[in-house]
Amino acid sequence: xxxxxxxxxxxxxxxxxxxxxxxxxxxxxxxxxxxxxxxxxxxxxxxxxxxxxxxxxxxxxxxxxxxxxxxxxxxxxxxxxxxxxxxxxxxxxxxxxxxxxxxxxxxxxxxxxxxxxxxxxxxxxxxxxxxxxxxxxxxxxxxxxxxxxxxxxxxxxxxxxxxxxxxxxxxxxxxxxxxxxxxxxxxxxxxxxxxxxxxxxxxxxxxxxxxxxxxxxxxxxxxxxxxxxxxxxxxxxxxxxxxxxxxxxxxxxxxxxxxxxxxxxxxxxxxxxxxxxxxxxxxxxxxxxx
Amino acid sequence: xxxxxxxxxxxxxxxxxxxxxxxxxxxxxxxxxxxxxxxxxxxxxxxxxxxxxxxxxxxxxxxxxxxxxxxxxxxxxxxxxxxxxxxxxxxxxxxxxxxxxxxxxxxxxxxxxxxxxxxxxxxxxxxxxxxxxxxxxxxxxxxxxxxxxxxxxxxxxxxxxxxxxxxxxxxxxxxxxxxxxxxxxxxxxxxxxxxxxxxxxxxxxxxxxxxxxxxxxxxxxxxxxxxxxxxxxxxxxxxxxxxxxxxxxxxxxxxxxxxxxxxxxxxxxxxxxxxxxxxxxxxxxxxxxxxxxxxxxxxxxxxxxxxxxxxxxxxxxx
Numbered sequence: 105x106x107x108x109x110x111x112x113x114x115x116x117x118x119x120x121x122x123x124x125x126x127x128x129x130x131x132x133x134x135x136x137x138x139x140x141x142x143x144x145x146x147x148x149x150x151x152x153x154x155x156x157x158x159x160x161x162x163x164x165x166x167x168x169x170x171x172x173x174x175x176x177x178x179x180x181x182x183x184x185x186x187x188x189x190x191x192x193x194x195x196x197x198x199x200x201x202x203x204x205x206x207x208x209x210x211x212x213x214x215x216x217x218x219x220x221x222x223x224x225x226x227x228x229x230x231x232x233x234x235x236x237x238x239x240x241x242x243x244x245x246x247x248x249x250x251x252x253x254x255x256x257x258x259x260x261x262x263x264x265x266x267x268x269x270x271x272x273x274x275x276x277x278x279x280x281x282x283x284x285x286x287x288x289x290x291x292x293x294x295x296x297x298x299x300x301x302x303x304x305x306x307x308x309x310x311x312x313x314x315x316x317x318x319x320x321x322x323x324x325x326x327x328x329x330x331x332x333x334x335x336x337x338x339x340x341x342x343x344x345x346x347x348x349x350x351x352x353x354x355x356x357x358x359x360x361x362x363x364x365x366x367x368x369x370x371x372x373x374x375x376x377x378x379x380x381x382x383x384x385x386x387x388x389x390x391x392x393x394x
Numbered sequence: 395x396x397x398x399x400x401x402x403x404x405x406x407x408x409x410x411x412x413x414x415x416x417x418x419x420x421x422x423x424x425x426x427x428x429x430x431x432x433x434x435x436x437x438x439x440x441x442x443x444x445x446x447x448x449x450x451x452x453x454x455x456x457x458x459x460x461x462x463x464x465x466x467x468x469x470x471x472x473x474x475x476x477x478x479x480x481x482x483x484x485x486x487x488x489x490x491x492x493x494x495x496x497x498x499x500x501x502x503x504x505x506x507x508x509x510x511x512x513x514x515x516x517x518x519x520x521x522x523x524x525x526x527x528x529x530x531x532x533x534x535x536x537x538x539x540x541x542x543x544x545x546x547x548x549x550x551x552x553x554x555x556x557x558x559x560x561x562x563x564x565x566x567x568x569x570x571x572x573x574x575x576x577x578x579x580x581x582x583x584x585x586x587x588x589x590x591x592x593x594x595x596x597x598x599x600x601x602x603x604x605x606x607x608x609x610x611x612x613x614x615x616x617x618x619x620x621x622x623x624x625x626x627x628x629x630x631x632x633x634x635x636x637x638x639x640x641x642x643x644x645x646x647x648x649x650x651x652x653x654x655x656x657x658x659x660x661x662x663x664x665x666x667x668x669x670x671x672x673x674x675x676x677x678x679x680x681x682x683x684x685x686x687x688x689x690x691x692x693x694x695x696x697x698x699x700x701x702x703x704x705x706x707x708x709x710x711x712x
Contacts, residue, residue, distance in 0.1 A: 139504045139507075139508075141507075186689050186693070189693045190692060190693050193692065193696065194448070195448075195504070196444065196448050196449075196450060196653075197692045197696060199450050199504055199507055200450065200645065200649055200688050200692050201688065201689050201692045201693070203450075203452065203507075203642070203645070203688060204646075204684075204685045204686070204687070204688025204689040204692065205685065205689055206685070207642055207681050207684050207685030207688065208681070208682055208684075208685025208686055208688075208689065209685070210681050210685070211679065211680070211681030211682030211683070211684070211685055212682055214681060215678070215679070215682065322515075322638060323515075326508070326511055326512055326515065329508050330508075330512070333505075333508070364519070364523045365519065365523070367515065367516075367519065368516055368519065370512060371509075371512030371513065371515065371516050374508060374509050374512050375494070375497065375498075375509065375512075378497045378498050378501065378505060378509065379497045382500075382501050
């Protein structure tokens with residue numbers, strides 16, 4: 105019993121990270137219909153920049169803040185330099201651009217940070233907390249709390265603020281949004297900044313547990329995408345539920361089947377979703393205007 | 395006489411392959427040439443899938459891995475001749491592509507990119523982890539194809555480098571010829587139509603899902619044969635052949651040359667295969683350069699280098 109609980113707890117921890125990555129996907133997807141394959145690189149950058157600032161002597165909270173802000177700036181730059189110039193390009197081109205951007209960021213990170221594995225200390229120590237015979241690290245609580253806080257924050261932003269509604273309007277119909285005076289280029293900038301910032305935050309939160317290196321982004325992107333699809337592409341609630349579900353599945357796979365193949369869980373989830381419920385748990389069937 | 399673009403491409407390719415060795419300063423260049431042909435073969439598959447059917451795969455190296463390890467394992471474990479192992483690898487790749495592609499290609503959008511990414515990672519995970527079979531990350535020896543000795547007995551004596559250069563060259567010409575035939579066939583036209591507008595293609599009664607599936611299976615076979623040839627000529631293979639970066643290389647080569655053009659595929663493969671041979675520092679910057687090439691080509695030369703140049707030439711001629 106305590107064994108099962110242990111697997112569930114570690115699953116929920118990584119699930120919280122996947123939920124954050126999936127939320128990042130969702131924001132950009134909603135604003136622009138672009139599936140951003142560089143989302144995982146934002147997670148890597150969050151962890152890596154924190155490591156760099158921390159080893160340079162900055163206090164940890166300041167280093168983390170710098171990482172989130174810097175990554176958000178990189179996200180905005182990516183939109184300005186790579187996505188916006190290709191506006192109106194076919195979907196295939198946009199996908200190739202985000203893949204290219206993601207490989208580019210990886211390559212740059214390898215040059216700047218090197219190939220070593222990095223980490224920094226956990227926020228509130230490393231003494232595990234015991235729950236019913238299972239243990240959980242204080243850092244795991246930070247991760248879970250972080251993802252729930254981001255979700256609530258986003259929910260308030262999208263439902264309670266004018267700016268949030270402007271983003272929603274743009275995602276529903278870009279042209280109509282422009283016609284009623286919404287500054288859609290700004291909405292795009294904002295979406296990339298938020299998405300990159302959220303990705304970086306998840307990187308900051310999870311690095312003390314999983315450590316980080318220049319090439320961790322890809323796995324996060326794949327799993328975040330799997331989570332977003334499981335929940336229903338474009339649905340923030342789906343991203344949250346999908347993330348935690350995928351994390352728990354992965355935790356159980358690692359515990360009961362094989363830790364070497366825990367990464368296969370994400371792929372199986374993708375295939376199963378596509379086979380049985382292409383709209384995901386909370387998605388709506390989409391139709392195309394011709 | 396006016397050549398059709400198809401015969402022009404094939405003729406240029408044959409002449410290039412036959413004449414290039416005249417300019418080789420050393421035997422080493424036969425090996426570089428063979429590598430270019432192997433890569434160009436895989437990239438031709440990407441042209442069919444991405445350029446014509448409008449689908450992206452980020453896991454095609456997985457099929458190359460299947461082709462490569464089929465040649466490494468089948469001769470040793472089941473006593474199959476390495477030449478037949480190429481076919482076995484291609485068959486396994488085709489079945490896998492069909493199984494993975496069938497549910498996914500019914501849907502619109504980016505799903506193949508993600509699913510193939512997952513599939514590629516899974517294949518390379520298996521190759522790395524199942525040491526009892528694949529010897530894991532250290533790699534495994536691949537048996538000799540044996541065709542060179544047959545040619546020697548028949549009176550045609552080639553060095554190892556020359557043999558692989560011409561064999562891979564011939565396979566590439568056949569691959570390009572098949573792809574160009576497909577391009578001009580009803581299936582090829584249908585594929586390009588659905589790339590233009592899937593809704594329109596569906597409206598005129600095309601079985602869009604089946605067409606995309608065909609393109610995915612065919613391109614998987616190309617990647618698999620390319621992996622087999624790579625393994626057989628190196629006589630050694632590591633799981634890197636199935637790695638994510640190899641998939642990205644394939645896509646970048648196709649994008650650089652022109653994702654809709656077979657000639658472009660061969661050009662892109664040649665440039666990005668030569669680059670690391672010429673610039674040894676390139677290894678350090680490989681990801682940076684590949685990523686930059688993808689972004690810049692997609693923004694400034696959306697059709698790729700070769701079609702853009704051809705258009706310029708034709709445009710000035712008129």
